[in-house]
Amino acid sequence: MSDRETWATRPGFVLAAIGSAVGLGNLWQFPFKTATNGGAAFVVFYLVAVALVGFPAMLAEFVLGRRTHVNAVDAFSRLGHRKWRAVGGLAVLTGFWILSYYNVVGGWVLRYILGSARGAYFSDPAGYFGSVSAGLDAVVAQAVFLALVVGIVALGIEDGIEKATKVMVPSIVVLMVALAAWVATLPGAAAGYDFFLSPDPGAMVANAGTIIPFAVGQAFFTLSLGMAIMVTYSSYVGGDDNLVADGGAIVVTNTLVGILAGLVVFPILLTIGAEVTTGTGGAGALFVATAAGFGTVPFGRLFGVVFFGVVLIAALSSAISLLETAVAYANDNYDVPRHYLAPAIGVALFLLGLPSALDTAWLTWFDSFAYQVFLPLSVLATAVFVGWVLGRDAVAELREGTGGLGAGGEVWLWTVRVVVVAAIVLTLALGINEMFLVEDAGFFQPF
Template sequence: MAKRETWATRVGFLVAAIGSAVGLGNLWQFPFKTAGNGGAAFVAFYLIAVLLIGFPAMLAEFVMGRRTHRNAVDAFSEIGHRQWRILGAFAVVTGFWILSYYNVVGGWVLRYIVGSAQGAYFGAPAEYFGAVSAGPEAIAAQFVFLAIVVGIVALGIEDGIEKATKVMVPSIAVLLVFLAVWAFTLDGAGAGYAYFLTPSLDAMVENAGTAIPFAVGQAFFTLSLGMAIMITYSSYLGDDDNLLVDGGTVVVFNTLIGILAGLVVFPILFANNIDPGLGGGASALFIAVASGFGSLPLGNLIGVVFFGVVALAALSSAISLMEVTVAWANDNFDVPRPQLAIGIGVGLFVLGLPSAWDVALLTWFDNIAYSLLLPLSVLMLVLFVGWILAGDAVAELRQGAGELGTFGPIWMWALRLTVPALVFATLALGIQTLFLGESPAFFAPF
């Protein structure tokens, strides 16, 4: 069996974890979940959800990973709970399922970088999206995006993931700041900022019924929870790292990236008189925002930069999703990492073919993930850590935490009561909407 790798530096882990969290959820879902659920009211609900649910759940995954130094499945055996390995397996399958269609969307982003340079979609953005989002062209783009992901993961933790994310994550931040400064100069910037950043109590009350469940789902989706990513990444950590500080760092940077994305997207929409509630999913990024570039100064350049940022974010998340499965295989089979990455990549490509062929099938894949798999995975893990691992989990959290270790008992009761209650409510709503056909899916409606 191959020797298990570790992060070369703590900064490497933090950048990789932030890169995993900063994905399409921040640059696509966050602005348009905001638009469809009361504007700044949704932002307020989201920030509360991150604090009450996302942060405690992330610490639960960190504790599982670092305590065992194993992949998400074998971690349960390592701490004497082999019968619970199904929880880890469920999280791994969830991540694999999501990555199968995430690669397809990543392929779309690559096409839009080229399309921006050529101005190909400026005249008819809806028609352009329809042409590149499904069929042979989408399959080819999916293959290219997946090949990049496989190549990075095949190089390993230090030489592949760590080095790649150390370039990607700072680039995302710098380019987003550039875009936000540019967006500030647009005529509609003030109205966009007001819509995005000025919460109204009336709007919060009016939108609470739909905004709160979406905000909870957004919290654990954008923080890469429920997919075994943070268990896997933290399993490569040293025993003296401060998990509380690390988790807080990831949460803060992830939230700032989401806010920055909103500071770019809403000025573009208001500058072009585009309704911010036009729709989520594909129409949001690939039609609504893209349609604005054609009428703006330097639209080609801005389009290339914008979709370049989205591509970097998509790649940083995709490599973390793939590493979950590769880590499990690497811990259990005496096969070189490059071969494992290629083999798993083939499986992902095949599972992603239906999503690449038909956008409706991609929507179905995402409905299952967003409404069922993710909340169920998060719920089972926090219940396990809160009620079964319990005292050992608190001891692990305190290790390396210094004075912050006093937060341990509060965190434990949050895992036992507050987090499960809120996630269960989200799961119940997701199941209801899934069977009623009113999906809160990440990419719907098209």
């Protein structure tokens, strides 16, 4: 096994974890899921899911990673529970699965940066999306985006991931704040804010069964849970780090960026009169409608480049974390340098992502399966292990570097044991029902 790297600084770990969380999950999935699941009603369920399920589950993954200082698969063997290695394997597989189509969307973003600079989509936003979202062009763009991700991960933890995210994360926050300030001047701003921030209690109750699995799934996706990322990243952390404070900083920053994304996207959509409440057209509609907005507002080319530039930075910061999980496993178990491992795994990802690049219906299917099956199963299994198998050893690990949590450690443990597990079981049941038992679920509807 190769010598294992560590983060050079504690802020390096926090920024890398924030970079993983603040990705397409915030800037693409969050606005899309909000639009297709009741607007502000979805936002309320999402915020509750982040606080009651996402944050405790993140700390569970932190504990598992730092206590073992190995990858997500071997962590269970290190703790003397080799039979649980399948849980780590599921997490790595989930991250690999997601990254395969994530690269395709990253390729779309590259094309939209170029399209913004040239004004290529202004005359026909829907036609432009159709031309870049599937087919040979999408395959090439996917390969370019993946090459960028592989290059950063191949450089290592300190020289690659840590240095990149120290630049990426502050850039995302600064640019999103600037975009939100600009969007506030648009004529559709008030209507956009109302759709995004004013929930209808009746709609929340009536649609709770449909909204909850997507809200919890969004919390997992945007916090990078269930994909072996937080286990892997925390495995490079020293014993004196305060995992609770670090996790809190990650959750708060990630949530703020998600809110900023909504404050940018929905005023643009309402300015051009887009019908956001129906969510028609799938996730591609977000690209189409946002592009149409930039085509009609002053300085649209400039702001289009800035907006999609921010999305690209966020996409890269998350993609490198997803690739790192697979690289970490291989690096811990085989005497092969990471600058060989990263490209080799990248080729496998490219091949798995080809169906999504050639037909957006496949991308829809990959994304739905990840949200409603892989992610809940992976987080559930990890929560059961940390809460009921590791138990009070997990509390002891969490207390390291905090100066003592008092009764807070026991509260966290029982939250993982009961609240997190129950919420995920409910989410999994609702998600499976939505996917496989409800007629016309739209499983293969293209964007």
